[in-house]
Amino acid sequence: MPAGTALFALAVVAAGVTGYLAGGLIHAIATRLPAGQTVLGPPVCASCAGEPVRGTAWLIRPGACSRCGRDDRRAALVTQIAGALLSALALLRYGTTRDALAVALFSLLLLLILRIDWEHHLIFTITIVPGIGLALLLATLESPATLFSAAVAGLGAATVFGLFFLLGIVLYRRAALGAGDILLAGLIGTMTGVRGVVPALFLGMAAAAVIGLLLVALRRKGRMDYIPYGAYLCAGTIVALFLWGPAG
Numbered sequence: 001m002p003a004g005t006a007l008f009a010l011a012v013v014a015a016g017v018t019g020y021l022a023g024g025l026i027h028a029i030a031t032r033l034p035a036g037q038t039v040l041g042p043p044v045c046a047s048c049a050g051e052p053v054r055g056t057a058w059l060i061r062p063g064a065c066s067r068c069g070r071d072d073r074r075a076a077l078v079t080q081i082a083g084a085l086l087s088a089l090a091l092l093r094y095g096t097t098r099d100a101l102a103v104a105l106f107s108l109l110l111l112l113i114l115r116i117d118w119e120h121h122l123i124f125t126i127t128i129v130p131g132i133g134l135a136l137l138l139a140t141l142e143s144p145a146t147l148f149s150a151a152v153a154g155l156g157a158a159t160v161f162g163l164f165f166l167l168g169i170v171l172y173r174r175a176a177l178g179a180g181d182i183l184l185a186g187l188i189g190t191m192t193g194v195r196g197v198v199p200a201l202f203l204g205m206a207a208a209a210v211i212g213l214l215l216v217a218l219r220r221k222g223r224m225d226y227i228p229y230g231a232y233l234c235a236g237t238i239v240a241l242f243l244w245g246p247a248g
Contacts, residue, residue, distance in 0.1 A: 011091060015088045016087055019084040021059050022108050023081065023082060027075065027076040029112055031043040034046070046070065086104065102138050103242065110237055113234050125180075132187050135154075135246075136151065150191075152189075152194055154190035158182055158186035160185065161185040180230060184233055184234070185201065188237045191237065194247075196245065199240050199243070200233075200237040207232045
């Protein structure tokens with residue numbers, strides 16, 4: 001095996017390990033924020049707010065709650081594996097480039113938002129604002145044109161979703177989207193830029209519509225039941241980032 005190929009293979013493995021550890025952190029944050037805790041720290045139990053694992057072992061192998069026995073290890077493992085795959089695939093897709101770093105970081109943040117919205121139907125501003133700052137910073141390091149694309153796409157996406165929000169109130173006397181979805185649309189725009197924002201949002205909204213209609217048809221959901229649009233938007237954006245790349 002050529003030396004360059006071996007080094008790249010090691011880099012992919014390292015990216016996967018880093019993503020796995022990041023997945024442990026994502027799991028912890030996804031349990032802490034809905035419980036009203038600070039961002040950093042070990043996971044907390046959703047049932048009793050106890051700490052399943054003390055020290056730093058939870059980054060590698062989360063455990064069941066020592067107080068009530070609630071076991072969230074399956075959710076933690078899925079999150080960790082997803083983090084590992086996203087990080088490794090970003091490097092495989094884009095090589096040792098700034099795009100690979102951007103896609104990996106963006107995907108991990110979107111994984112966090114997806115996890116929280118799917119489980120708790122919440123989108124926290126503290127997960128959105130730093131992401132917008134990171135996306136704009138990476139765009140600035142790329143070029144002024146990239147920064148312009150990210151800013152325009154972010155403002156445009158947030159504006160469109162704001163109009164959807166108002167339209168839902170006018171037509172249905174209830175908000176079709178949450179305020180968090182508007183902020184998330186802005187984040188997605190800054191991540192994907194003008195080139196990718198429409199495909200990213202379309203993929204997410206299409207997935208939400210198709211799966212939502214299927215659940216209604218199967219009588220698993222009612223027409224007025226909540227749909228975690230944010231989670232679907234995050235999933236669609238992750239796919240779009242791997243297909244079309246970050247803002248550029």
